[in-house]
Amino acid sequence: MRAHISAAATTPTVVAMSDSDPIILDKTRIAPSHAEPLSRVGDSRWDLVPLLHKPTVVGSRSINFDTFPPSFRSVAKRLVWLCVNMPTPMEDLERPTATRSQLSVGSIVVYAGFVRLWMTWLDGQGIHQFDGVTDDVYRRYCSEVAASGLGRESQANRLFAITRCWLYGPYLPDSDTLIRPYWEDTLARVDVLGDAQWSAENRTPPIHPQTMSALLVWAIRFCTDFSADIIAAARTKSNPPHRPHLDGLASSERFGNYAQQQRTSSKTIPGFYPASRPDRRCIAKQFIGWQLGLGTDDVLPLGSMDRVFGDLDPIDEAVLPVQITGTMDSRPWTGGINFYDVDNLSRLLATAAFIVVAYLTGMRGEECRALRRGCCRTTTDEQTGQTRHLIYGHVFKGALDESGNALPAGSERHQPWQAIAPVAKAVEVMEALYPDSDLVFPLRAYTPFRSADGDKAVHPRMIRDRTADLISWCNAKAEEFGRTHESIPADPDGPVVVKRFRRTLAWFIYRKPGGRIALGIQYGHLRGHSTDGYGSRVASGLRDVFPMEEALAAAEYLEAAATRLDAGESVTGPAAQRYRDGVRLYHRQFGGRYLTNRQAAALNSNPRLRIYDNSEQFVTCCYDQSKALCHPDRDRAARVEASPDITNCQPNCGNIARTDRNITDVEAAIEQAREEIASPTIPLPLKARLEQRISSLQRIIDHHHNPQGRR
Structure with missing residues (x-):
């Protein structure tokens, strides 16, 4: 980039770009963890990941300019570059707007998508430069957007993307400059979009009280009663036992010796039912390899083991040597933890921990997903002996700089969230389950894929899917123990998703008799009016x-x-x-x-x-x-x-x-x-x-x- 632009410039000048220049001018905006080379202006795909400071963002953030019409690729790059490096001159609008002048990375990608739709439509109309756009063209595009069946807000977003292109006009050459969109007149805007039907009502449906109550009971049970056994099983599985007498033997030799021992004893070996063949019990070769002090990487290359174990019956269970300490109804909650169930139980435990923290603190989903190791601090009042659990973390909504734009990394919350013992226990469980993770809720805790990025937080969709798995598991366990009254009923409004936890808490307080008392109990306060002061709304972040x-x-x-x-x-x-x-x-x-x-x-x-x-x-x-x-x-x-x-x-x-x-x-x-x-x-x-x-x-x-x- 040959920058003829200064952030302090009073008169914008036209952008001149060189293909060899990086797409990000201000290197201080690049995330500290980013080590890859930056995209260049001449690249067909621009990677915006270097601008991401939040661990809660999952997936790639890039723009592929090969998907734009060829005649518009140059101006498309100029517009995206301006979004990355320059605030939009919002002062040129003649109407008030809450739209921010500096877009976040996700919003830039969305903006580029809207601009691509606009440019593709223009190209189909035989218009290949912005200076060919007239009011009549604008009106035809408005008709196109209206016919798309989108809601009013979505239509407004698509049209404002074009408005933003017009606002960047002072930085563009004449051929890439738009005339003022006619919908920026107040009367014309109402004519195009209709009256705004905005309401302050939160339309997120709360989780049904019966569903939430039962789910919370099971989630706390996982964290307090089952967690020690699951964590012990996970550690045991990740550390194959050392067999000194097998040192020096190749993997195939170890398997052969083991098979011979089983032939002379029980004539059986451990087996399991794979997910792909639930009707066929297969040889548990990974568990056998673990027993012989081998890791998974040593077992997988061996391929079929039928020639080694073909005459042995795989009827034994692949149970890890972990003593079960957790109980239900004064009975062990499980007879033993199977080698092949450890990963799934760990995911269920991580899901339960997330539910406990998200619901009982009232924090937003992104705030919960961004929590880092050491976020929970416990203090004891020397005079009263009262124990307090404080959760420290970042907020993202409302975290703005002096210009009113969102801070990419959020900001540290001024007041920590006050929590009760189950929340502190849930955080402790996650830190023990994933001791090498800087995040409390890392992505890899919720997916079976080993390549999951350990530096990224879990995605809300993954919490939704794992919560469905948790509910199914809990209902099966309730049936097994004859406690069908503890089954988690299906929610009539659909899946349990992250954003519904916060809404459910507020809904419960004002619609259930004793709700305020229950809130005081949940948050560890003794006064029934806790929702009226510091004890709840300020400390838990629910004042709004x-x-x-x-x-x-x-x-x-x-x-x-x-x-x-x-x-x-x-x-x-x-x-x-x-x-x-x-x-x-x-x-x-x-x-x-x-x-x-x-x-x-x-x-x-x-x-x-x-x-x-x-x-x-x-x-x-x-x-x-x-x-x-x-x-x-x-x-x-x-x-x-x-x-x-x-x-x-x-x-x-x-x-x-x-x-x-x-x-x-x-x-x-x-x-x-x-x-x-x-x-x-x-x-x-x-x-x-x-x-x-x-x-x-x-x-x-x-x-x-x-x-x-x-x-």
Whole structure:
């Protein structure tokens, strides 16, 4: 590159390129780990991997210019070079945009793909230079994009790639300069793309509570109960025993001596069922080689062993000499670990560890995948003796430089994630399972291919596939142990993928009774209001997730409540009128609308809309801080809680309302109690207590149906 451009230049000048120049001008932007020579301008394929600083990027990042129309290859190289080396002059846009001026490597590759589509279309129209593009050409291409069936956002991305080509015009020769795209006029943009249907709602479906609960139980079980045995088996397999008496013998001689010994003893040898032939038990020659002190590389060249072992029956199991210490139901979880199962069990263990860390910390998937050895630090308070586990790592979303562009390597998180013991155990397990890896979750931990890059983190798609394997294994083990109630049910919204863990945690907190208490337990906090302060959202990185999830949960509940009121639902209790007024107020202000961030904040802050369903106590709480008996210190407290403590609901509280829906739950509880009373095995004291409970619940029903009859 003969750079006639300076980053500090006020007047851009045309780019002049030499085929021998590297494609990256600023060598300080190259990742420290990159040792390969840089691509040159004259190369047909440009490799952008040197710009990658994150270990979470899997796969190649390159652009093949042979796929561009020949007449446009020169300008295509100029545009990509500018994306790599120069910020886009976004100030030339006459409309606000959140698009960054400096694209990431992945975005450059996507941009090049959009530009290739544009250039290929132009070439098909007989246009071979940008100076031949007119407004009519733009309009025809818009029709082409609209006919593609893409969503509004995808169409906008394809068109903005052309806008970026126009913005780079000052750096290009006249023949490669575009006129201003007509869709950059506000009215024309709406005409081309339509109104934006953006919503702040997180559309990622949460994992079903039954699926997530069972999956978490098994994942923790893997890390705490099974891990020691699996790690021991992996270490044993990787270190064949030394047989001094076999020193000096070739591999074939060792196999021959072993076969002769088996002929004179059991006439059997270890066997296994290969994945390619599950109906045929084959000779376990790799395990036999391991027993004889041979590595895999010594065994594979031997080829067929039928002439050596042909008269021996492969009925023995290839079990490693590892003592099983983990249990289920006070029984060993397995009779022994098979030589050929070690790698699969290691992958399942790594998957379980990832699930524990990702779900119980609430960190984003990329943040979890980028964790490095030594990230977990345990401290003990000398005064209280309390143990704290802190996870240190990098964040990528929102990690920006002074120009507002993404930092390629992210930035170290200011506040470490606070974690509980199972998370610390999961990290410890991964560091023990892969002691030579700098990453906690390396790619090779999740794939059977030995050539996997040890410097790269696992890909989200691989976590998805291995999670499916883990669920299948756990369900088979539950069946084996007669614990079908611990089976992991299929999720109705599809596969369990990485990005759903974070959403599931936030969904659970605001949609399950006791969710806030459960969050405190999960994160090792004792205070039920942990979601309101430092203890959860700041320390766990969920501050941006909870407010919207809280508003969405409230909106869903109040929307359904409005429908029931319109259908004639009865409401009783001291707060009945406040319930009706609050539901109708919600319907007038928010009913049937998408919630923006501002509307969500307004809903959360409106005291008249603080209506909570407490199905455990069969009540609906129309929360008024001044009347809340669940907070007995409210008169003396400097800070009054913004939400009720549903674990301390008082039956005489003035915030209570009861709806027909609550009464349906009461009737179901009475029916369940009667079924328990009818059981011939129920103890008499428990039967008496259940009868008292039925009487108490029946009074609730009677009062609801006849509120005026209460004395």
